[in-house]
Amino acid sequence: MVVVVALVVVVVGSVVFHMVSPWWWTPIASNWAYIDTTLVITFWITGVVFAAVVLFMAYCVWKFRHQPGRVATFDPENRRLEIWLTAVTALGVAAMLAPGLVVWKQFVTVPDEATDVEVFAQQWSWGFRLPGEDGRLGTSDARLVSADNPLGINPHDRFGQDDVIVASGDLHLPVGKPVKMVLRSIDVLHNFYVPEFRAKMDMVPGMVTYFWFTPTRTGEFEILCAELCGVGHGYMRGYVLIDEETDYQAWLQEQSTFAEQYAGRGVRAASVSP
Missing domain, CATH: 2.60.40.420 (Cupredoxins -  blue copper proteins)
Known part of the structure; x- marks a missing residue:
């Protein structure tokens, strides 16, 4: 249970730190609001994945903790789970890459009056x-x-x-x-x-x-x-x-x-x- 509580505290602490961090709202000295938006999108995607993975680990530690008479099972392959994880991972990576490509184009497309x-x-x-x-x-x-x-x-x-x-x-x-x-x-x-x-x-x-x-x-x-x-x-x-x-x-x-x-x-x- 100590491990379970520690994992939950890590997730909650990370979310709270992100929300109240004094370093987040730094002075903006240029027109790069879209870069901040891209960072926010990346943080949300990676943050949700991080929280989900750690909380799932906490659940597994609690759910499948040692108990008298419990025997572990061995399941080396699960095609349905592999397909599901591959699809979700690909969707998450695409969601992070797409805004970056748009931002990069803006970043290097110099206006004539510059x-x-x-x-x-x-x-x-x-x-x-x-x-x-x-x-x-x-x-x-x-x-x-x-x-x-x-x-x-x-x-x-x-x-x-x-x-x-x-x-x-x-x-x-x-x-x-x-x-x-x-x-x-x-x-x-x-x-x-x-x-x-x-x-x-x-x-x-x-x-x-x-x-x-x-x-x-x-x-x-x-x-x-x-x-x-x-x-x-x-x-x-x-x-x-x-x-x-x-x-x-x-x-x-x-x-x-x-x-x-x-x-x-x-x-x-x-x-x-x-």
């Missing part, structure tokens, strides 16, 4: 690049990365000369405007993760990954690396600040462009004229 913002990851820091007055980012190449050009920007690309470089510091974004986060890694696997944005994506060396979101409230939000990337993984953190338009423009004017930062350091700059 602004490209590059995130550059390396052990164990973040760097950022924003488009300048021309509204577009210049090209980059990992082979161009150096102490004088830490983001590997192509110095011969005229569109990169006015790119705003934040090699070390916090990222600022304007509220209410969609942004496409272009993700690059120079060394190992990293993962750009801002929990409040419901934004998370692997950064694979040699590849460019991306997602988009629209900040919907101002504030300061922590950037985490969600992929084990070495001994300094836990310290690879940063901040993204969502500003009102006037504050964002004021911050932007204080930043240096690629040409301003690196033209005098031996990095050959291309002409900025069309």
Whole structure:
């Protein structure tokens, strides 16, 4: 009976913890309500299965507990039960996968008006690049990365000369405007993760990954690396600040462009004229 009570307490405690958890309703800083909805659907499906399995175990422990004169039976196969369990499992998996496919399409279908913002990851820091007055980012190449050009920007690309470089510091974004986060890694696997944005994506060396979101409230939000990337993984953190338009423009004017930062350091700059 102790085992039965313990199993029931586990189920009841899990349900209560889920309902009253102080970490559940975190601040929402973007338009990813559908991601939360998908998580809720997954929690309900897995939660019901978890509760049903554990309570069934408790029932079996109580129902088939040892009693004098009771003899165990051996039933190695039950075709009806196997078919029933297979069908229910397939239905549950499909119910969890279907919303995820819809969400993924929304996650990577970038609106035309979104602004490209590059995130550059390396052990164990973040760097950022924003488009300048021309509204577009210049090209980059990992082979161009150096102490004088830490983001590997192509110095011969005229569109990169006015790119705003934040090699070390916090990222600022304007509220209410969609942004496409272009993700690059120079060394190992990293993962750009801002929990409040419901934004998370692997950064694979040699590849460019991306997602988009629209900040919907101002504030300061922590950037985490969600992929084990070495001994300094836990310290690879940063901040993204969502500003009102006037504050964002004021911050932007204080930043240096690629040409301003690196033209005098031996990095050959291309002409900025069309």
